[in-house]
Structure formats: C-alpha cells, structure tokens
Amino acid sequence: MNMAPVLHVSGDQPLYQQLYAYIKGEIVSGHIPAGFRLPSIRQMAVLAGVGKITVEAAYQQLVAEGYLISRERSGYFAADIEKWVEAEATGTAPIMPMPKELKKNKGEHLSYRYNFHGSVVDTEHFPYALWRSCIQEALQRYPEDFAFYGDDQGEWELRLELARYLRRARTLICEPEQIIIGTGLQQALSFLSLMTRDTHPVAAVEDPGYADARVVFQHHGFTLAPIPLEEDGLSIEALEKSGARIVYVTPAHQYPHGMVMPASKRLRLLQWAKQTGGLIIENDYDGEFRYNAKPTPSLQGMDQAGTVVYIGNFSKAFSPALRMDYMVLPPMLLRRYLEEFQAYPSPVPRLQQRAMQLFMEKGYWEKHVRKMRTLYQRKHQLLLQAIHTHMPPSVAVLGHSAGLHILLEVDTTLTEAELIGAAAEREVRVYPTSRNWLSSQAPPRPRIIVGFGGMKEADIEEGIRRLALAWFS
Numbered sequence: 001m002n003m004a005p006v007l008h009v010s011g012d013q014p015l016y017q018q019l020y021a022y023i024k025g026e027i028v029s030g031h032i033p034a035g036f037r038l039p040s041i042r043q044m045a046v047l048a049g050v051g052k053i054t055v056e057a058a059y060q061q062l063v064a065e066g067y068l069i070s071r072e073r074s075g076y077f078a079a080d081i082e083k084w085v086e087a088e089a090t091g092t093a094p095i096m097p098m099p100k101e102l103k104k105n106k107g108e109h110l111s112y113r114y115n116f117h118g119s120v121v122d123t124e125h126f127p128y129a130l131w132r133s134c135i136q137e138a139l140q141r142y143p144e145d146f147a148f149y150g151d152d153q154g155e156w157e158l159r160l161e162l163a164r165y166l167r168r169a170r171t172l173i174c175e176p177e178q179i180i181i182g183t184g185l186q187q188a189l190s191f192l193s194l195m196t197r198d199t200h201p202v203a204a205v206e207d208p209g210y211a212d213a214r215v216v217f218q219h220h221g222f223t224l225a226p227i228p229l230e231e232d233g234l235s236i237e238a239l240e241k242s243g244a245r246i247v248y249v250t251p252a253h254q255y256p257h258g259m260v261m262p263a264s265k266r267l268r269l270l271q272w273a274k275q276t277g278g279l280i281i282e283n284d285y286d287g288e289f290r291y292n293a294k295p296t297p298s299l300q301g302m303d304q305a306g307t308v309v310y311i312g313n314f315s316k317a318f319s320p321a322l323r324m325d326y327m328v329l330p331p332m333l334l335r336r337y338l339e340e341f342q343a344y345p346s347p348v349p350r351l352q353q354r355a356m357q358l359f360m361e362k363g364y365w366e367k368h369v370r371k372m373r374t375l376y377q378r379k380h381q382l383l384l385q386a387i388h389t390h391m392p393p394s395v396a397v398l399g400h401s402a403g404l405h406i407l408l409e410v411d412t413t414l415t416e417a418e419l420i421g422a423a424a425e426r427e428v429r430v431y432p433t434s435r436n437w438l439s440s441q442a443p444p445r446p447r448i449i450v451g452f453g454g455m456k457e458a459d460i461e462e463g464i465r466r467l468a469l470a471w472f473s
Contacts, residue, residue, distance in 0.1 A: 003039055004047045015050050016057040023058065027067050027078050034080035038068070112429035114463030118256075118405035120454030121316060125375055130364050131355065138354035150350040152342050154181025154326070158353045161360040162326055169366070170287060171301035172310060174328045180337070183323045183347045185283060186216050188311050189248075191327070191344065192281065193220035195336055196246055200279060204244035206234050208436035210255045213248055213283070226438040229254065233261035236268045245278040252287035252296050256433050256449055257407060258399015260290070266299050273307035279333075280308045286316040288369050290402040291377045306330035314356065316404060316453070317369050324348050324356065376404060379452045379460060386464035392472060404453035407433065409445050410471065416446040419471060426466040 005022040007015050026032040039047060044055045059076055062068040069077045138145075153159065159176035166172040182188045193216065203217045207226035217224060225242035227234045233254055239247060249269070251261035261269075273280050282299045290296060300310040313325035329337060346353075359365050383406065387397060394411035408430075410419060416432050423430050431449040434442065452460060 003044070007048055007050060016054045016061075019044075019048060019050065019054065019058040020061050023062060024065075024067050028081050032078045034078055036078045037074075038076045038078065040075055112424070112427055114426075114428040114459055114466060115454065116405075116428070116430050116450045116452065116463060117454055118431060118449050118451030119315070119320060120451060121319060121404070122372065122375060122379075122453055124456070125371065126319065127364065127368055131359065134355040134358040134362075134364075135351065137358055138351055141358075142350075142354050145350045145354065150346055150353065152345045153177075153179065154346045154348065155350060155353040155357060158357040158360070159326075161357055165360060165365065166298075166310075166312070166328070169369075170284065170312070171297035172328060173301055173303070174310070178328050178330075178334055180327045180329065181346050181348050181353060182325050182327060184315075184325055185210075185285070185311060185313070186212060187347065188325060188327045189213055189216040189281070190220065191341070192309060192333075193217065193222065195333060195341060196279060197221060200244075200246035202242070202244040202246070204234075204239055204242050204247040205438065206249060206254065207438045208256060208433060209248070209438070210250065210283070211435045214438060217248070224438060228439070229257060229259070231259065233259055233265055236265065236272060239269075240272060245276050246281065247273075247278065248281045248283065249299070250283050250285060251299050252284050252290070253403040254399070255283075255285070256399070256405070256436050256447075258401070258403060258405070260296055260402055261299075263302075266302055269299070270303055270305070270307065274305045278307060282308050282310050284310060284312045286403045287312070288317050289373055289376055289404065291380050292401050296402075300328060303330070306332055309333065317372055318365075322352065322356075324352065376453060379455065379457060382457060382460045383450070383452045383455075383464070386461040389461070390465045390468040392468075398447065405449055405451040408448045408450055409443070410448065411445055412471065414446070414471070416448065419446055419448060422470040423467055426470040428463055428466050428470065430467065 005019060007018045007022075009015065013021070023032070023038070032038075038044065038059075041052050041055045041059065045052045048055065059068060059070075063070050063076070067079055067081065069079050071077060156176060158181065159179040162179055163172075163174050163176045166174055180188075180191075182191070197220055201221075201223060202225055203222040204225040204227050205214050205217065207228055214224060225244045227238050227242060227247070229235070233251060234247075234249060247269075249261070251266060253260060269280060272278060280299065280303075284298060287296065287298070298310060300308040308330060310328040311325060314322055315325070380400070384397065384400060387395065387408070391408075396409040398407040398409055400406045412419070414422070416434055420430055420432060431451070433447045433449055455463065
C-alpha cells in the first residue's frame, strides 16, 4: 500500500491540513481498511517529506475526529468508519431535491433600489461610533458577565434605565421588576400565550391587524375572534360581543391602517378589561413617531386595574437587527411569572444588553430618538408631497399621522397582486395588506403598504413617480 502522499508546499492549505485530508480520504474510501496500522510519526514524516510536528498535528486531528485510533506503545490505526461517512466523503450520498417553489435567492427582497418596506429603518444615521464604544466599554466594565448566565428577566441595570425612560417618554406606570427583556414580538406573544391560554382561550385581534401576531396565537391553540376596525380603532362593541377576554391592539399606530386610538376609546377599552377580567396586550411598536402632535401616551399608563401588558422594542427607533424588545407585565401576571415561568431565561446576549444599558445611561438613546423623529418626519413630508405631485386624486392616503408607513388606497380595476407586480417592473417594491385580514370583509379597493423609514430622501420622489407610471400610464 503506497502511503507516500503528495503535498504542496506552495498550496493554499497548510501542510498538516493537506496530510490530514489525504489520510482521511484514504480511510473513508476504503483504501486504508479498518484496523490498518499507519506508519509511525517518524516514518510518515520521511514518506511525506515534512517535519514530525506536521505529521503529529495531522494525526491528532484525525484522532480527535474519530478517523484514527491511538494505542499506547502500538501506534495509530484506522478506525471503522460507518457507511454514511464514506458516502458523504466520496460524494455518493443521495441528495434530497429541494422543491422549486421553496427555493429563494439570497437578499431578493433587498434587490430593489426603491424599496418601500414598512419595517426597514434608516441606516445612514445609525450611531455606529457611539454603539461601538458602548460595546467596548461593556466588555471592559463587565468581564464577569462571561462567567455567568444573566438575570432571567434581563439585566437589572438595563431594566432600570428602561423603566425610567418608559415612565418619562411613554407615560408608563412601571418598575424594573415588571420588565422582561426578549428577542421580538413573536417571542413575547409566545411567552404570554403560555401564561394565559388556560384562562383566556379566545383571543381577539384587530381585523385587519398584524398577521404574524395572529399566527402566534393560532400556534398556541387560541380561538381567534376578529374585531373590525372603525375610523378610530377597533370596535369596542364588537369586542364586547366576541366572548374574548384577551385582546391584542396597536393603539398608538394601528397596523396596518395607521389610525391613532383616541383617549375616549382607550378608556372604553380599559373599562371592558376591568369588567370582564380581561387582558389587553398593547403593542407600541413605533409609538415614538407621531408627526402632527406629541407622541400619544401609552394605554398602560392610563390603566388603573392592572389589565394591560405593554410590549415595546428597539427595532424602529434603533435597529431591527438587534432582535431586542421588552414586555411590561401587570402585577397579576408578574406574580404568575415569578411562581411558574422562571425556567425561561432571557434569550438576549448579556453583552448586547449591557451595551444598550450604557447607551441609555449616557443619554444617547433619547438623543437618538429625537434625531430619528425629526428625520422620519422629513421623509414623511417628502413622501406625502411626492404622492400629491405624481398620483391622481383617485389614490387616497390612509394612516399618515404616525409611524414609518402609510397605506395607499387605489381606485383601480387592477388587483393587489397586479399593482405590486406592475411596481416591480419599474424597480419599485411595495407590500400587500391582504394577509393582514382574518375575515372575508376585505376592502373593495386595493390597499398597498408604502414604508419610508429605510428610503433615502433623494429616492422617495423618484420611487413614487415610478409607482404612478406603473399604475396609471
């Protein structure tokens, strides 16, 4: 058996990796049978024309991966490799075909220059230097974090800063003990579902409303009660008739229609919860951004009976890539969490939490929110001006007082899918609302989501101009 491998000193791989790959290939192909004794380190060094250290490194890696067995005073022997390993190494393993409809191109949804996505944020004004400095300081200030799991609810210091901010900026009534740090709305709703499904089996949702929230409730076995919208938010009368005792709402900026729930309806909603023993889940997903007045106060801040769970995030004002949100539990649910659900530790890395804690401690967070509110208000105005300039009067703008998206209601014979397809032909990406409807009472005219947060200011008007050409030329 020829054991003299050909190694290339000038190759891309180090010599020990070349030797390792050669011997591994001979073993899995069967050219070196199981139990065969390999040359000693000294002998292999001579055969391969390399140093003993190189051979030793290759042998040790093969032993670690189970291709060789080292026997004291006897040497190295080829292991008995299972057939699946052989098939994998020789390329004869069967390949499961991927159905064509499941294949996707990486980044396909980002390939449009004029991408009016409703959840993309501005990256040109992200505070990269400040965020980097907070990460570096967190590494230096909290080296012990790497030795321990963090607090199950999230780092105490971050929750302390967050409680201060929420009380001041969003009018919440909360303490750090009530806050749980998580990785996003779906995770927060899943956690709430585990805590409430046995006592609140019917969940009311806005119709139309955020489809992904609805899916979470369905996965956890809730019966869904779609609640229609009125001009100022979901119908309280329909909610009262639904039999539900838990409701998911977006009062600061209804998704996707964009209306802001007035104080009078909020009080009626709170009264419903108090009378029925119900629970309100308030998703304040972009409550910092309102353009015709100050940001609306939270529903939780008006609650005197402990019936509201408040969910907020760092995605819209900072970055969705962080995957970090927070949930404020009322005392009733907090007590149950402490008694039954402490087997669920915070899924957010401690370093990331520490960096955000420092970002807030140093005053960077609120300064950044003010900056982004000004920037998004300017983009919002540019978008409305472009629509007024290029779109015909038959196009109505809905939900234009807050948030990072609007709706365009189009008086046309084209379907929603045809409108989106025509836009794509002009290199413009806009988004449907149809998946957000639970009932069959979809509007007679297509309504298209047009976001502006991630759009460059210089591209907004050109994108709308192209959209108008796609739909009306």
